[in-house]
Amino acid sequence: MVKRTVVGAHYGLRGWLAQRVSAVVMAVYALLFVLVLAAIGPVDYAAWRAMFASQAMKLATFVFFVSLFVHAWVGMRDILMDYAKPMSLRLALEALVVVLLLAWAGWALQILWSV
């Protein structure tokens, strides 16, 4: 029988797969971002703001940020599983990471939709 603990892994494929899918999404976004920047040319404030004013750019960047926060969660969880051995410490740090990522996700939304 597998001994399941509250701060263990997801005991399966989910985290591993989410890590890879989110990585591919971010790589594609990074490539598109560089191409869009190259198409715009020299960036002043007006051009930079106009770039983020389009709905397509907002949604693409939103999907990028969601992928980033999911990716960061799996990565930080992996690090904590390797180095934070006492279960109480690991649980506390994992909770802290989740709270931070949620707060940063709200912040990212606010930044994107204030443009």
Place this chain on the structure above:
Amino acid sequence: MNHSHPKYLNLFEIRLPVPALVSILHRLSGLALFLFLPYLLWLLQASLSSPASFERYRAVLANPFAKLILIGLLWAFLHHLLAGLRFLALDLHWGTELAAARTSSRLVLIGALALTLVLGLWLW
């Protein structure tokens, strides 16, 4: 079982093979990017909020210390990206032979440093 084989765990004496170096740098660069996320979000916000905050953002970027941090983060991003693409290839069983794996890890290590140098000089 008898565990009497020698253990040699002096971190300063262990010679990491190149793929292992790329792997631990992938982890460290990911951690650095996580820790600096609020800084990067703050910069994005400053760059987008208003013309005045855009000027403040440019002033921050003009600071050599901030430039060093951002170039460090640029390297972290590029290394994480390239090493990540390599791991995806390995997941698909591409380049898993020892020689190929060593070559690709060298390419990741040098490629990230070279790209950082080029982009860093251009951004500085």
